[in-house]
Amino acid sequence: MIARLHIGLSKLLLFSAPFLLSGCLYLGEIEAIQQVSPLEIFMSYPEEGEVMRLDQNPNTNKAFVYVYYSDSLNNIDFRWRIGPNILSSEYIPPDGVAVGSEVNIPEPDPSWNGQNLFVFVFDSGSSVSRSWPIEVIEGNE
């Protein structure tokens, strides 16, 4: 589904629109539609195609995804999963361009090695996802 942002025109503008059009007279109602692309990932960390490395440094076991911001702020939902496990995540507030979500995994489960980290982003019926294969670096702790 393509999300569309409808920009309403004032009655005055609708009335005057035919006269603003150069060269021809158009008497139909004008509906200006600014098409917003389908939900699209602007950037992610790790980047697409890279591996999600989980090691014993809790500060760096992090992934985030950043999608273009649309006007439907309350409908944007991020779901992070590893296998059947849903991960607790945090929003990164919108900055006018995009909105994001990050997940921190301070204590990776060694059994996750070889599985995939998924993020699913939902917004008003659209969805997009990204996944990364997981590499767990085990140590001596």
Next chain:
Amino acid sequence: MMKALLLALMLTACSSDESFMGMQDMAPEPAEENIFPSLRLDVYPVSEAENLLPQSFAIDPEIDDVTALRFDLADTVELSGFIHGTTIYPHSDGVSVPSTRTVIEAQVRLSRPNSIHGNIMNTDEEGWFSMFVPANDQYLFSITPIQPTDLPFQINETFFLRESQDLEVELDMGLPVFGSISGLEGLHNQASVQLIDRETGIVGPKNPISSSGSFMLRAPNDRDSLIVRLEGTPNSAIPTVEIPFYLDSQDGVELNLDLGSITPVTVEGNLQTSLGIPFAERATILFTSKELISTTGELSVETSNDGNGFFSTKLLPGSWIVDFIPPYDDASNAAPITIEFEIEENTTSYVLPDVLLADDVRVFTRILDSMGQPAPNVLVSFQETHFNKDVYTGFTDSDGRLDIRVPSDDLTVTLTPTNNVEGITQISVSQLTEGDELEWTLEKGSTISGSIYHRNMPISHALIELWENDTLLTSQFLNEAGAFEIKLQVD
């Protein structure tokens, strides 16, 4: 309870000067003598072209002007090399066999304290490694052997890495740390010992304990403050014991430990929902000893329930605290609980009374701006301070309200406005009950601003995180010009 430090942060990159000044006119003048806490800015660049890596920057609390700060990302450099060593097989009676030079499979780590700089990598079986890190002249570089294990770890606390380097590392044989552990009868093959450097926390390889209870470790020559840690395999019921010691003799040191009596007790129970229905999902069940009877040390055991809510594990006599943590799922009402119990001596089995999980609670929040008006689109995050530190979030509606289900636990609430006018506030709450109404007013404060560069080019749209010690204050993205502007309020 309001935290001593209330932080109001605001990205003003999208706000006009006019609206900014308007807000300043209406607000009380920021205190000129604010003392900023010690802050750390973490930057996660996403740049395919530059291949830059995450880096940390300290913001000095002593500087007067924290506006127009500049942070320069370091180039990415490669550290690679081979690790060799000479294994020695000494016995506790001092007799040794001829040494053998061999390749060492090891874990290689570069790190910096209070920083995300660094990398951790295991070598291949030939001892070769290659890792990429940001250039820096103050790394902690450590090598911990994986195989063979009769070699010491190595630590360099002032490792200079401005350019790519290829190393040939030769681990020395170190000094012997040996001794005997009694009380492990029949359990020797389920226990291991390892050394820990007290100053850095770097750990050495895990070594086995012989059937007679003796062990042998190799300590680095240049580290004198160490710990020997005894640990059991999961579900072995062997307590973890740490023995600090100083290594001040070139002959090494002998350490002996009497564990007393280790008599595992089978502990069983059933985990249920608050309605008394067996909990079919898999919860994390974490037992932690408060005090052990008839033995020393500490024991922490993690297990989970089966599809019928049943769980079983082995513990030791003593007093215990146990967390039951259902999986994170905001569609479920189950919330974590903690209980305490005691196992007496001379017990072989112990059955816990049925354990009922808590329910989360619905709370009604209302957020007001600094003018006392409803604040819409405020991101409200409730984070557990205990258990898995899970986060429950939502945005306020046009009336500044958010209804949300959260655990009835100790929580840190972070209010993050998205309207470029108000700032972030952090609050601690606890013991929330169903239907609680919570109203908070946002605060404003002083400005921290700056830009992130690499080779004099701004870094656009990187993720930045602002930390005060272990507390994440905010996550934001840099704007197109690589700039940020943040407001902090210090009470």
